[in-house]
Amino acid sequence: MERIPILRMRDLLLVTIQVDMHDRLAMTLQDDLTSAITKYSSRGVLIDISSLAIVDSFIGRMLANISAMAQVLDAKTVVVGMQPSVAITLVELGMSLQGVRTALNVDKGMELLRSILGEPPADDDTPDAGSQE
Amino acid sequence: MDQGIANEARLIGEVIDRNKPRLIDEWVAELTAYIRPQRGLSDNDLREQCAEFLQLLREAMGRGDLRNPSGAGWESVEDFVANLSRTRSQQGFSPTETAVFVFGLKKPLFRMLMEHGNTSPNLNHQIVLTSEFLDKLGLMTTECYQKAREEVISRQQQEMLELSTPVVKLWHGILALPLIGTLDSERTQIVMEQLLQRIVETGSDVAIIDITGVPTVDTLVAQHLLKTVTAARLMGADCIISGIRPQIAQTIVHLGVALGDVTTKSSLADAFAIALARRNYVISKRNATAQPAPNGASQH
Numbered sequence: 478m479e480r481i482p483i484l485r486m487r488d489l490l491l492v493t494i495q496v497d498m499h500d501r502l503a504m505t506l507q508d509d510l511t512s513a514i515t516k517y518s519s520r521g522v523l524i525d526i527s528s529l530a531i532v533d534s535f536i537g538r539m540l541a542n543i544s545a546m547a548q549v550l551d552a553k554t555v556v557v558g559m560q561p562s563v564a565i566t567l568v569e570l571g572m573s574l575q576g577v578r579t580a581l582n583v584d585k586g587m588e589l590l591r592s593i594l595g596e597p598p599a600d601d602d603t604p605d606a607g608s609q610e
Numbered sequence: 611m612d613q614g615i616a617n618e619a620r621l622i623g624e625v626i627d628r629n630k631p632r633l634i635d636e637w638v639a640e641l642t643a644y645i646r647p648q649r650g651l652s653d654n655d656l657r658e659q660c661a662e663f664l665q666l667l668r669e670a671m672g673r674g675d676l677r678n679p680s681g682a683g684w685e686s687v688e689d690f691v692a693n694l695s696r697t698r699s700q701q702g703f704s705p706t707e708t709a710v711f712v713f714g715l716k717k718p719l720f721r722m723l724m725e726h727g728n729t730s731p732n733l734n735h736q737i738v739l740t741s742e743f744l745d746k747l748g749l750m751t752t753e754c755y756q757k758a759r760e761e762v763i764s765r766q767q768q769e770m771l772e773l774s775t776p777v778v779k780l781w782h783g784i785l786a787l788p789l790i791g792t793l794d795s796e797r798t799q800i801v802m803e804q805l806l807q808r809i810v811e812t813g814s815d816v817a818i819i820d821i822t823g824v825p826t827v828d829t830l831v832a833q834h835l836l837k838t839v840t841a842a843r844l845m846g847a848d849c850i851i852s853g854i855r856p857q858i859a860q861t862i863v864h865l866g867v868a869l870g871d872v873t874t875k876s877s878l879a880d881a882f883a884i885a886l887a888r889r890n891y892v893i894s895k896r897n898a899t900a901q902p903a904p905n906g907a908s909q910h
Contacts, residue, residue, distance in 0.1 A: 556844075556846075557846060558846075559844050559845045559846070560810075560845075561803060561806030561807055561809075561810060561841070561845065563844075564806055564841040564842070564844040564845045565799075565802060565803065565806070565841050567841075567844055568837045568840050568841045568844070569837075573840045573843075573844070574844060579843060579844055579845060579846035580815075580846035581809070581810075581813055581814075581815055581845065581846040581847060582813065582846075585813075585815065585846065586846070
């Protein structure tokens with residue numbers, strides 16, 4: 478069965494979604510990712526969706542769910558590289574993915590993840606708005 | 611019945627053929643009375659157009675039903691009339707000056723039918739038939755004229771939309787979107803798309819939306835703004851809304867619009883200072899370097 482690879486980079490996990498997401502694939506990713514977090518006791522997850530061109534409400538909810546699940550397992554999630562059309566679609570669907578941290582690209586996502594993890598008690602940090610204030 | 615109509619059509623056609631030069635003369639005279647001379651349409655051009663129309667009309671009369679000029683057989687006449695109306699509309703002719711081209715044919719044609727009608731028992735029938743036919747064609751000119759005008763308007767609207775939404779780069783990683791005019795859903799869509807596109811292109815993570823030029827903010831406009839901010843956040847860029855005038859601040863509160871955790875500032879300068887601070891830039895005066903200037907936002 479087709480799977481989305483999860484790469485381990487020290488205490489971080491890197492997920493690059495490069496195929497069209499369908500519901501089964503999304504569920505598998507959820508399973509794989511949660512087990513990977515516990516297995517490697519990862520502290521951060523970076524999901525790159527720059528190749529994702531089509532989303533529906535299911536995929537949107539999946540992103541929010543993964544982020545929430547990772548949070549429960551004490552790992553921070555950053556979603557990076559969302560395409561403009563995808564962002565517009567999600568907003569039109571009424572999904573603002575509250576609580577999901579975002580960044581423009583993998584580089585900036587890594588930076589953000591590092592800065593979140595660098596601060597010892599980074600529990601209730603708001604996504605990225607006002608993090609510098 | 612149909613046989614009767616065909617017969618009448620044949621008789622009308624004969625009248626047109628027999629009196630063609632005179633018909634065109636009188637028709638052109640009729641037209642020049644209506645079309646203002648400054649339109650730059652010479653008598654010769656008019657004459658050519660009239661002759662072409664009569665030619666097409668005669669050809670089509672053999673094929674189509676006189677009672678239905680938008681039906682089969684009349685395509686060439688229809689195209690001619692549509693083309694003519696479009697051209698006139700683009701050249702700035704008034705609706706009257708456009709429609710008179712068809713209606714101007716009535717008077718001379720009726721006169722000739724009457725002259726000829728001494729021998730025909732169905733003169734009334736012929737006139738009613740011709741009149742209805744020309745009326746329908748005349749309505750068609752007005753419709754085409756209107757359509758051409760609407761095309762112009764929608765094109766201009768499109769151009770205005772594109773003109774009025776520039777996304778400017780203020781500094782590395784900082785974009786500004788000065789909005790001018792009322793925001794409706796269509797404009798918001800374009801604004802949103804352009805902003806998000808530019809965010810990707812420039813890799814900016816702060817965008818300032820300046821609404822100084824937006825005259826009124828109602829719940830709908832606020833909703834549109836929030837949508838844009840949310841979409842930008844989803845992509846990983848921070849939005850600051852600036853240029854909120856006192857009245858607009860009052861309206862937003864009175865309407866109960868929840869701007870949530872969106873950063874808002876009253877002036878673009880303040881928003882820019884915040885944006886610079888977020889990107890770890892510092893604004894300082896050159897001669898004041900000796901004094902510590904920890905934050906660019908401290909200058910108001």
